[in-house]
Structure formats: structure tokens, C-alpha cells
Amino acid sequence: MTDRQHVLTSSNVGNVPINATRRKAGRVSAFADGWRRWWPYYVMMAPGILFFLVFHYLPIWETRIAFEQVRIVPPNVWVGLKHFQVLFSSSVFWQVLANTLIISTMKMVFFLPVPIVVALLLNEVRGGSLRKFIQSAIYLPHFLSWVVIAGVFIAALSPADGAVNNLLGMAGIAPRSFMTDTGAIRWVLVFTEIWRSAGWDSLLYLAAIIAIDQQLYDAAEVDGANRWQKIWHVTLPGIIPTIATLFILNAGMFLNADLNQVINLSNDVVRSKIDIVDTYVYRIGLQTGEYSLATAAGLFKAVLGTMMIVVAHFISKRLTGKGVW
Amino acid sequence: MLRKLVLTTSTALALCLGITVPAMADPIKFRIVSKDFGPTNPDDVKHLQRIEEALKAQGTDLDIELVDLPSSGYADKLSVMLLSGDIPDLIYFQGGDAKMVEQGVLEDLGPMIADTTYLKDALWPHNVERLKNYPYLLYVYPVRGPQPVIRKDWLEKTGLKAPETVEDYVTLFKAIKDDDLDGNGVADTYGVTTADNTNELDSIFNQAFGITGTWMKNPAGEWVSARITSQEKDKIAFYASLRAQGLYDPEYITTKFDVKEDKFYTGKAGVIFGSSGEVIDIYGGKMRQVHPGTELVLLAPPKGPGGQGLSAVDVSKESRGFAISTTSEHKAEVMKLLDFMASPQGQMFDRLGFEGQEFTKEGDTYKVTDKIATWYARFMVAANWTPPVVWQSEAAQQSLATIQKDFKPDNTFVWPADYAADLDATENVYRSWVFKFISGAATLDQWDQYVAEWEAAGGTRLNDYARTVLDAKK
Numbered sequence: 001m002t003d004r005q006h007v008l009t010s011s012n013v014g015n016v017p018i019n020a021t022r023r024k025a026g027r028v029s030a031f032a033d034g035w036r037r038w039w040p041y042y043v044m045m046a047p048g049i050l051f052f053l054v055f056h057y058l059p060i061w062e063t064r065i066a067f068e069q070v071r072i073v074p075p076n077v078w079v080g081l082k083h084f085q086v087l088f089s090s091s092v093f094w095q096v097l098a099n100t101l102i103i104s105t106m107k108m109v110f111f112l113p114v115p116i117v118v119a120l121l122l123n124e125v126r127g128g129s130l131r132k133f134i135q136s137a138i139y140l141p142h143f144l145s146w147v148v149i150a151g152v153f154i155a156a157l158s159p160a161d162g163a164v165n166n167l168l169g170m171a172g173i174a175p176r177s178f179m180t181d182t183g184a185i186r187w188v189l190v191f192t193e194i195w196r197s198a199g200w201d202s203l204l205y206l207a208a209i210i211a212i213d214q215q216l217y218d219a220a221e222v223d224g225a226n227r228w229q230k231i232w233h234v235t236l237p238g239i240i241p242t243i244a245t246l247f248i249l250n251a252g253m254f255l256n257a258d259l260n261q262v263i264n265l266s267n268d269v270v271r272s273k274i275d276i277v278d279t280y281v282y283r284i285g286l287q288t289g290e291y292s293l294a295t296a297a298g299l300f301k302a303v304l305g306t307m308m309i310v311v312a313h314f315i316s317k318r319l320t321g322k323g324v325w
Numbered sequence: 326m327l328r329k330l331v332l333t334t335s336t337a338l339a340l341c342l343g344i345t346v347p348a349m350a351d352p353i354k355f356r357i358v359s360k361d362f363g364p365t366n367p368d369d370v371k372h373l374q375r376i377e378e379a380l381k382a383q384g385t386d387l388d389i390e391l392v393d394l395p396s397s398g399y400a401d402k403l404s405v406m407l408l409s410g411d412i413p414d415l416i417y418f419q420g421g422d423a424k425m426v427e428q429g430v431l432e433d434l435g436p437m438i439a440d441t442t443y444l445k446d447a448l449w450p451h452n453v454e455r456l457k458n459y460p461y462l463l464y465v466y467p468v469r470g471p472q473p474v475i476r477k478d479w480l481e482k483t484g485l486k487a488p489e490t491v492e493d494y495v496t497l498f499k500a501i502k503d504d505d506l507d508g509n510g511v512a513d514t515y516g517v518t519t520a521d522n523t524n525e526l527d528s529i530f531n532q533a534f535g536i537t538g539t540w541m542k543n544p545a546g547e548w549v550s551a552r553i554t555s556q557e558k559d560k561i562a563f564y565a566s567l568r569a570q571g572l573y574d575p576e577y578i579t580t581k582f583d584v585k586e587d588k589f590y591t592g593k594a595g596v597i598f599g600s601s602g603e604v605i606d607i608y609g610g611k612m613r614q615v616h617p618g619t620e621l622v623l624l625a626p627p628k629g630p631g632g633q634g635l636s637a638v639d640v641s642k643e644s645r646g647f648a649i650s651t652t653s654e655h656k657a658e659v660m661k662l663l664d665f666m667a668s669p670q671g672q673m674f675d676r677l678g679f680e681g682q683e684f685t686k687e688g689d690t691y692k693v694t695d696k697i698a699t700w701y702a703r704f705m706v707a708a709n710w711t712p713p714v715v716w717q718s719e720a721a722q723q724s725l726a727t728i729q730k731d732f733k734p735d736n737t738f739v740w741p742a743d744y745a746a747d748l749d750a751t752e753n754v755y756r757s758w759v760f761k762f763i764s765g766a767a768t769l770d771q772w773d774q775y776v777a778e779w780e781a782a783g784g785t786r787l788n789d790y791a792r793t794v795l796d797a798k799k
Contacts, residue, residue: 070408071428072407072408072410072412072424072425072428072430073410073412073428073429073430073652074410090746092746092749092750151581151584154579154584158576158579159575159576160575160576177576177764179578179579180578180579180760180764267521267578267579268521268522268578268753268756268757268759268760269578269756269757269760269761271753271756271757272753272757283749286400286401286404286405286421287400287401287420287421288421288423288424288742288745289404289421289423289424289425290424290742291408
């Protein structure tokens with residue numbers, strides 16, 4: 001009999017108050033026992049909980065300004081859905097939303113497999129010092145700011161003396177101005193994102209690979225599996241839960257196409273192709289002071305992000321049997 | 326007896342206290358938030374202390390608090406600070422002020438400035454115009470405008486005199502490109518480079534091509550944006566020809582300010598633009614670090630088919646500056662501080678720094694030290710005060726003289742918030758087409774296509790509104 005069945009059975013015989021009191025006392029006692037036993041861990045956890053409360057949950061309440069006209073000198077004026085109406089009737093907003101969706105989809109499709117492949121390849125490197133060197137080299141870009149990365153790529157992609165166009169020139173291909181080419185700039189965003197983050201993101205997959213039971217590899221070896229077969233039949237299935245979890249979590253940040261990256265790699269020619277919701281919110285909210293309108297845009301993006309998490313969760317549940325809850 | 330003594334003593338004490346309380350009154354406290362002027366810089370703190378002491382000696386006892394706001398991303402951080410309801414008495418804006426004015430948070434400075442002793446006479450001509458149009462921001466500094474500079478030794482190597490006409494500029498740019506002035510064996514130096522867009526070139530070529538202001542009359546006598554006029558078309562064609570001859574850096578659009586400077590110091594570009602005398606001196610200093618003994622020469626705006634001079638100066642409003650909040654309880658005291666900073670004593674403090682640190686004085690002779698290079702005025706550079714010692718280079722002084730001589734007010738105005746989207750969209754259309762024309766991705770035969778796109782992006786609405794404003798000024 002399950003706990004729930006027991007409760008229902010108890011309530012049917014009419015002794016609910018006594019059971020409820022006992023249950024409550026039991027919970028309190030269990031909590032007290034837990035606290036006595038685990039208090040150092042609760043204390044260690046407290047700063048983390050506090051951080052999320054202060055910086056992630058309390059600000060949710062402030063999103064109410066999306067429904068108000070902000071006054072620098074209070075009180076704000078309630079305007080209902082006015083800002084959302086303005087937003088949805090603006091052609092610029094739909095353009096930036098379309099840009100965001102396109103760039104985010106490109107990043108998700110082309111970026112997601114790269115750290116997995118990198119982790120699989122790193123796992124196959126046998127020399128300890130060589131592996132450490134490669135790991136350090138591919139993690140390094142993660143610590144560079146977008147200002148630096150933009151400088152590096154603008155120089156590397158220069159049509160006059162950039163390394164990329166020099167290489168293309170050796171292959172007989174005419175130089176191309178990638179940074180001012182409206183057809184190429186979104187690919188520049190995807191590539192720079194991969195260059196910066198693939199190495200770092202591979203760390204999680206590498207940790208998952210290391211956690212796979214060695215006996216599975218031994219068994220596969222006994223069965224005569226070669227390296228490729230071991231990757232395909234042991235390693236990949238072993239990291240599917242990690243891939244699924246990261247995919248779902250990334251889906252929540254799907255519309256975060258990276259404000260810093262876009263601002264630093266943008267210029268007058270390509271702005272219309274890479275102007276995203278975040279740059280729009282920054283421009284409208286902070287630069288022109290339309291805080292309510294910018295909050296409405298941000299809130300809309302957050303709602304879409306939440307929906308993405310839910311959808312990704314159910315898709316993952318159906319395909320892999322794994323989800324985030 | 327004892328009772329009498331106690332009564333007398335206590336009465337005397339009470340009287341003394343009554344007399345002395347006003348003299349011992351607490352100083353008036355107010356707060357300032359400004360960029361590159363904060364409580365973590367010891368120089369800033371010392372500077373403020375001596376200002377307080379000087380004002381106290383004049384009978385104004387102030388206790389001024391500097392708000393600590395990082396300089397990086399200052400405008401954004403200030404915006405968030407004000408939105409949270411934290412509004413200091415004196416606020417330095419670098420944009421974002423219009424929204425505050427719209428909500429009545431900033432004081433009209435006009436009447437207050439009129440009542441000052443020094444400040445009203447310390448204004449530059451452009452300050453006076455801007456305050457008439459937008460009396461909420463005060464930025465008492467010489468007008469800024471990009472002016473071109475070249476290495477003196479390079480100009481001498483070309484054997485050319487400083488350019489005076491548009492054709493002279495082309496000749497100079499060609500010489501820079503062809504004469505291998507950097508001596509690397511390759512003719513790979515651009516005549517000129519700019520950062521981000523063509524604004525810097527416009528500053529000397531607008532007038533030369535007859536672009537006299539942001540708004541001009543079309544052949545039908547109607548006001549239209551200068552950006553869709555035949556004069557603009559001629560100017561863009563000129564820029565395109567410079568690019569086609571390899572004289573204008575084709576990568577200007579991805580060139581940031583630091584990269585622009587780097588191209589200048591490393592000999593990849595012969596001419597760049599400095600936005601003020603101070604900036605030109607910074608260029609000169611950095612150039613000497615790479616090429617010791619090198620001086621910079623300021624080049625004058627060229628004479629062209631449409632005229633000569635630096636481009637017209639926007640006087641619709643200050644783009645940055647100090648504002649007093651309407652919520653301040655000490656507006657008069659804040660204005661006293663600003664008035665003091667415009668006085669000779671305030672200017673000595675603000676412009677020259679500290680004696681023994683930024684300058685030395687022997688008798689009546691002042692000498693600046695190397696540290697003057699890192700000192701800057703925290704409040705203002707009064708138009709009517711001349712420092713007792715000159716430390717700027719000849720090029721920097723000339724730039725100031727030129728911009729004062731060439732000052733022409735532009736006819737642009739402050740836009741209502743409703744036009745923000747149109748301004749943003751038309752700006753994007755203009756900038757992307759200018760690059761297409763210059764890079765050769767589009768030809769000038771497509772000019773009408775550009776104009777149609779500009780008008781469709783909101784330009785027609787802008788033209789219509791401009792006509793109502795400018796016609797009403799007649």
C-alpha cells in the first residue's frame with residue numbers, strides 16, 4: 001500500500017484530524033532530525049539559495065513595470081497591455097525577433113554537436129600531456145571577452161590582409177569581406193560562438209564520459225568491438241542523459257543570442273541582419289529610457305524561453321526517456 | 326547664592342549657545358554623480374576638498390558627496406541608478422537625459438545661470454545656442470569636431486604644402502599611398518582612415534560639397550534632409566572615388582577608434598581625425614612613443630565647389646553635460662558650486678590641477694609638469710579664462726582656433742519621442758547605402774533607389790515634420 005492510499009484509507013474512517021496532526025508532527029520531527037544531521041550542508045547551501053532568491057526570483061516581481069508607465073519620481077502609472085500592443089505593432093520588433101530566432105536556431109543546430117564531438121575526440125587522446133595541452137588550448141578562448149574576440153576576428157577576416165582571406169587566396173578564391181557581407185555575418189556569429197565556447201562546453205561531456213563504467217568498455221572489448229563501435233555503442237549512449245539535460249537547459253536560453261557578441265561584431269551594414277531582441281531591449285531600454293517597453297520585450301522573450309524549456313522537456317522525454325523533471 | 330550662580334551660569338551658557346548655533350550649523354549636504362570623478366580617485370577627493378574649503382571661505386559651507394559610479398558603461402549605469410529612484414542633486418549625463426526631462430526630473434537652468442556671477446560669461450557660443458533650445462544640460466567645453474592630422478615628417482617627405490582644396494587633399498592622399506612613406510617597401514598606406522563611418526570625413530568635406538546643414542532646401546524650395554540631396558550624392562561619389570583609387574581605407578566600417586589609431590601609428594594610414602585638441606595631443610604623445618621626435622600637423626578644411634569650413638555644429642541640445650534635479654533641496658547651492666567653478670579661482674583648480682603636482686610656480690611664472698597630461702577639468706573649461714601657462718601642442722591649439730573660427734550653428738532640432746523609430750530606421754538605411762556606394766557594391770546610378778528606401782523607412786515623415794519646425798522658425 002502506498003502512502004497516498006494509506007492516507008485515503010485513514011480519512012475514510014473519520015480520524016483525519018488525528019492523522020493530520022501526527023503527520024505534521026512527523027514532518028517536523030523529520031525536518032529537525034534532518035537539520036541536526038545535515039546542518040553543515042544546509043549552511044553551505046544557504047548562500048546559493050540566497051543568490052537565486054535575490055538575483056533571480058525577487059526581480060521577477062519587478063517585471064510588473066511592463067504593465068506600467070515608469071515614473072522616475074514614483075508612483076508608476078498602470079497601463080495594462082499598452083506596451084505589448086506597441087511592441088507587437090512595431091515592424092522593428094518582429095524583425096529583431098525573426099533575427100533572434102534565425103541566429104539562435106543556427107547556433108543550436110551547428111553549435112550543439114561540436115562540444116560533444118570535441119569531448120569524444122579528447123577522450124580518445126591517449127598521451128596525458130598532449131591531452132592536457134589540447135584541453136588548455138581549447139578552453140582558453142572561453143576566458144576572452146567579446147571585445148577581444150571581435151578584434152581578433154575582424155583582423156582575421158579582413159579582405160585586405162586577413163589570415164582567412166590569405167588562405168582563400170592561396171586556393172584561388174577571391175577575397176570576401178565577411179564582416180560587411182549580410183549573407184555571411186550570421187555565420188560569423190555562429191563560428192565565433194563555436195570558437196569561444198565549444199572547448200569549455202566539452203568539459204561537461206568529458207566529465208560524463210569519464211563517469212561511464214569501465215566494465216562496459218571491457219565487455220565491449222571482449223565482444224570484439226573496435227574504437228568506433230565502442231564510441232557508438234558505449235560512450236554515446238552513456239552521455240545521452242547529459243546531452244538531453246543540456247539541450248533542455250539550452251532551450252531555455254534559446255533566445256539569448258548573446259548581446260555582447262552581437263554588439264561587438266556589428267557594424268552599420270549588417271545591423272539589420274543581426275539586430276536581436278537583446279540589442280533592441282538594450283537600445284530602447286537603457287539608451288532611450290523606454291524602460292517599460294524594454295521590459296515588455298524582455299518579458300515576452302522570457303515567456304517564450306519558458307515555453308521552449310517545456311517543449312524541449314517533453315520532446316526529450318519522448319525521444320530519450322530523460323527530462324529535467 | 327548657589328542657586329543664583331547656577332541660574333546665571335546656565336542663562337549665560339544658553340545665550341552663548343544661542344549665538345553660536347548658527348555659526349556652527351551643519352554644512353549643506355548634496356550629492357554629485359559624474360563620469361571620471363568619483364570617491365575612489367584620491368585626486369578627485371582632494372580636488373573636491375579644496376573646492377569646499379574655497380567656497381567655505383566665501384561663506385558657503387558645503388559637504389559634497391561624490392557618488393561612486395563606474396566610468397565603464399557610465400550612461401547605462403546612471404540610467405539604472407536614476408530609475409531606481411536614487412537621484413543625486415547634480416547629475417552628469419552622457420545621453421538618456423531626454424527621458425528625464427520628459428518626466429520633469431531636470432531643472433530649467435536658464436534662469437539660474439542668468440543669476441550667476443561668473444558662469445553666465447563663461448559659456449561658449451554653442452553653449453548659449455544649445456541652452457536656448459534645451460535648457461537642462463550644461464557642458465561648458467569648447468565645441469568638439471573632428472579635424473585631420475598628419476605626421477609632420479611625412480608631409481615634408483611628400484614635398485607638398487598643406488592641402489587647401491579638395492584636389493590638394495586627393496594629391497596628398499595619393500602621395501601618402503604611392504611614396505612608401507613608412508619605408509616598408511610596399512605602397513600599402515591608405516591616405517586616410519576613419520572609424521565606424523564617414524562622419525569624420527564629413528566634418529571637413531560637407532561644406533566643401535555645399536552641405537551646409539542637416540536640413541537643406543531642395544530645388545522646389547522645400548526643406549529636406551541633406552542626406553538625400555544632390556550635394557550629398559556628389560560627396561559620396563567623391564568618397565567612392567577615393568576608395569576606388571586605394572586612398573580611403575575600405576575597411577573603415579569595421580575600424581574601431583583604437584584600430585584607427587593603431588593604423589596611424591603603424592603607418593597603415595597617413596591621415597586620421599582627432600575630435601579635440603586634447604585628443605590630438607594624445608595622438609601626438611602616442612606617435613612619439615613609436616616614432617620619437619615626431620610632431621603632428623593639423624590640416625585645414627578644404628575649399629571645394631560648395632564652400633569651405635568645418636561642418637555645421639548641432640546646437641539643438643548638449644549631447645552630454647551637467648543637470649540639476651528638480652527633486653534637489655539645494656539647487657541654489659549646487660548652482661553656487663558651478664558658478665565657483667567658472668570663476669578664476671575655480672578654473673585654476675579645475676584646469677591646472679595641483680601646485681607641485683601638475684604645475685609649479687616661481688614668482689609669476691607657471692610651468693606644467695608631465696603630470697598635466699593626465700589631468701582633466703572635472704567641471705568645465707570656461708570660454709573667458711586663459712590659463713597662465715600653455716601646454717597644448719601647436720596642432721591642438723590650432724584645432725581649437727579653427728573650430729571657433731569656423732563655428733556655424735546647424736539647423737537640426739530635438740525630435741519628439743514618436744520619431745525615434747523613424748530616425749533609427751533611416752539612419753540604418755543611410756549608413757548601409759553609403760557603404761555600398763563607397764565599397765562599389767552599389768553604383769551612384771542607384772541613388773534614386775536609395776532615396777526611395779530612405780523615404781519609405783520613415784524619411785518622408787521626418788521631412789514633413791522638419792518642414793513644420795523649420796518653416797515655423799522663419
